[in-house]
Amino acid sequence: MRVDAKDMGADLKQVLITKEEIDAKLAELAAKIDAEYTGKDLLIVGVLKGAVMVMADLARALSTPLTMDWMAVSSYGAGTQSSGVVRILKDLDTDIKGRHVLIVEDIIDSGLTLSWLITNLGSREPASLKVCTLLRKPDAAKVAIDVEWVGFDIPNEFVVGYGLDYAEKYRNLPFVGTLAPHVYGG
Numbered sequence: 001m002r003v004d005a006k007d008m009g010a011d012l013k014q015v016l017i018t019k020e021e022i023d024a025k026l027a028e029l030a031a032k033i034d035a036e037y038t039g040k041d042l043l044i045v046g047v048l049k050g051a052v053m054v055m056a057d058l059a060r061a062l063s064t065p066l067t068m069d070w071m072a073v074s075s076y077g078a079g080t081q082s083s084g085v086v087r088i089l090k091d092l093d094t095d096i097k098g099r100h101v102l103i104v105e106d107i108i109d110s111g112l113t114l115s116w117l118i119t120n121l122g123s124r125e126p127a128s129l130k131v132c133t134l135l136r137k138p139d140a141a142k143v144a145i146d147v148e149w150v151g152f153d154i155p156n157e158f159v160v161g162y163g164l165d166y167a168e169k170y171r172n173l174p175f176v177g178t179l180a181p182h183v184y185g186g
């Protein structure tokens, strides 16, 4: 395990998904997404900040011509539980009416963020609206969501790395791991 980023290793319990596993999965997902959007004008929408890494790596794995936009929403604050209240911190720059939109997320946990986002973006009348997420926690779902492309289903534990934070830290870890309980007072 490569945990050389200034002692972050001491804060981690376990590496769940390695960088190599993430790369291989994104290549696999990209092939399927390319097949779906052949000949279509694709707009991928990254959900800041967590999806930054997935967007950057997935976009480079795709061969379909595409444009990128970003939306920033937040429902977690500094804790490990979703507040359930979703706030728009930054809206899209693009009018998505009539566009083929793919939402790119790092994780579906309770599903509250994405469920809200699907309703919000769906009301803007895109030609299609689909979702790709790197991670999903099936045992944490509070709402059912139809997701076209899922990288990994993971246990119901708080994870960090590859875009995912705890109190804004650990986003730059190149893998996905679980935090040691002492970090969040568990």
Ligand SMILES: O=P(O)(O)OC[C@H]1O[C@H](OP(=O)(O)OP(=O)(O)O)[C@H](O)[C@@H]1O
Binding pocket: 047, 048, 049, 050, 051, 073, 074, 075, 076, 077, 082, 105, 106, 107, 108, 109, 110, 111, 112, 113, 114, 164, 165
């Ligand atoms: O399924 P849910 O329970 O709603 O959780 C998933 C969302 O929570 C996290 O974002 P967060 O709101 O913490 O903001 P961030 O992306 O800036 O970290 C994560 O990036 C997802 O967007």
Ligand code: HPA
Binding pocket: 076, 107, 109, 157, 158, 159, 160, 164, 165, 166
């Ligand atoms: O497990 C998680 N880790 C980090 N951020 C999150 N946002 C929702 N679930 C998580």
Ligand SMILES: [Mg+2]
Binding pocket: 047, 048, 049, 050, 051, 073
């Ligand atoms: Mg997020």
